[in-house]
Amino acid sequence: MFVAVMGYGTVGSGVAAVLKQNGEAISSKFGCENIQLKKILDIRKFPGDEFEDIITDDFNEILNDPDIKIVAETMGGLHPAYDFVLALLNAGKSVVTSNKELVAVKGRELLEAAKKNGVNFLFEASVGGGIPVLRPIYQCLCANELSEVAGILNGTTNYILTQMITQGASFEAALSQAQELGYAERDPSADVDGIDALRKICILSDLCFGKNTPPDSAVASGIRNITLADVEAAKALGGVIKLIGSAKRLPDGKTAVTVSPAFIRSGSILSVTDDVQNCVTVRGNAVGEVSFSGPGAGKLPTASAVAADMADCAKHFGINRSPSWDEGSGDNIVSGDDYVSCWLVRAKGSKDEIRKQFPGVGFINAPGLPSNELFFVTEEMPCGSVKSKLESAGAQTGSIIRITDY
């Protein structure tokens, strides 16, 4: 069975490499037809590259080739990825993708198109890179009513926080190091502001709760405000700070979605997920809690997830095996200032004024905590209440960190 790859960047070139190296093993192990790479789409030229002969800059060579049954989209971004994928599905080809923005924003629509055309749209690589996450949730946990999904979904920020926690590096120093190592972009906003993690938690929310979660209906707060003092305060409380994306079913049927720095107790699996590793934890009414961890990004890990989706499409060509979820405008999403939790707060201000606003609160003392900043844990309340109470107390907010029970 012939396949094509669109986008010959990090992931796309990894897919080509994995298909070349493990292609025969895939088909024999998985019992699908042999997968042969026929075309690679990229507007750039790659002189001397081993796949030079099959690289084209003309999308129509893939769209109009009846031999090509499965296409991997590894271009990233919304356009032209969306337009190409929709055209391919409508032409009766199955599509797999590693593009979280595409799935988070256009996933529902593309799944509908796949279903209508009797083909598949699979996207295991869009969350957790090489870690099996989506298929296990969708297939293996299908006998559960799921209540919550949460995880470390961004390797760049996890690397930065790990450097802060284990090496005592400042945020700025850790970010520079991540950039030097190629873990962070020159403009690191999508990672450090939680945008990347937000797309992934929205996909997980779609899948776990069966209703569309538009990324613009939820709010991410990243790790720019996190200081070494926060790391110390978390340590004093017996845990670590991680950037956690979480989606949780509320009793009223709404879904609480957040990406924010979060306190994780020491000894949990999320707490030992370090460096660029990712980890996703799911809670269900029959299984209790299960976790999936491993490399959340990287050329070959991500490519291995893309290639496995291609094998699944090859084995089940003509049988729709993709998940689906209902429409959702985002009006059932609780996020941002409305998100309810206990919070670890750092602020500059008067103890007395803060005590007036947060009655009964105890301040955290630990060696290493700066004397001009106050640390305390609130009762359960909306994030917005924390902010307005701090304002009423005349305090200057340093950081507001969600306390979790993972």
Place this chain on the structure above:
Amino acid sequence: MFVAVMGYGTVGSGVAAVLKQNGEAISSKFGCENIQLKKILDIRKFPGDEFEDIITDDFNEILNDPDIKIVAETMGGLHPAYDFVLALLNAGKSVVTSNKELVAVKGRELLEAAKKNGVNFLFEASVGGGIPVLRPIYQCLCANELSEVAGILNGTTNYILTQMITQGASFEAALSQAQELGYAERDPSADVDGIDALRKICILSDLCFGKNTPPDSAVASGIRNITLADVEAAKALGGVIKLIGSAKRLPDGKTAVTVSPAFIRSGSILSVTDDVQNCVTVRGNAVGEVSFSGPGAGKLPTASAVAADMADCAKHFGINRSPSWDEGSGDNIVSGDDYVSCWLVRAKGSKDEIRKQFPGVGFINAPGLPSNELFFVTEEMPCGSVKSKLESAGAQTGSIIRITDY
């Protein structure tokens, strides 16, 4: 689509409960036909039970009912489970099971029978209880050449070791406690001697390396010899002791299989897998390392995996989706005394004599280690060499613990 359950014990009654509670959600979420429980097989009577009306002691009522398309085998043991399952597959019914002994010993044969009859034989629940492990390995990691699979595969022994590590309980006290809590049988041999874990690592080896691994071709050493002194020595080395099942591809194409107490470094995911939790780690040439963790046993977790397999059978009735592996007599298995590793050894004897046998070895000192026992780490060598060297040194062996790199 009508289904049946054979064996109304812990898991079987859990399957009935999960199908009743989440049945409609399963079919709507997963897009399969509604699954309706028609018969339960058990030789016992259950007066007053909510499923009393559909419980039968006659296997033929299931075998000969053309409406029943899928059967869950949750009886355990080899006979009559094997005979029933084979008859059902040959009658064109799909079968799912939580029975690790059946899969470890007869899996290959039953998979062949399923394939021949165009039905499925699935067994996600046989390893790791409710944790998605087998399907993620088989499907999501199919683009990898796998090199190693290892894990904490038995909740009872992990509970005992956790009590020893965190509470300072002796093996005997921890075992009693596990028995009181219902985690351990009155005769705990299958758990504490590693027999249960061995069956599971054999199934993982079958699946990961594509060749049959008969349980009687590999050797398990359990945790009866583990003392609090071993726990202390491991702590001094920066880790913990866990009962680990492992299967590893060797350069000569053979497979090294073992179940043994093992040293795990602190901070790894296996090291924080406590109490009755299980965790499986897999290594592949594209993905690197991924881990799956959660409840490795228990009524509802295991039932949720059985029910998900039933949903998969329902969605793909008539399409063989089961994995397969080649025949293997066990002559390619390296285990027991031939298993090569570095070892943490506890022995009583003369330092000088031990140094003669293990040149250059350093002894471990730590507060809490008994003065009449010696602790040291060997170079890489077969387990049998450790034993014969200790004998040559006139030393009395206490424990031999595998040093791992997980």
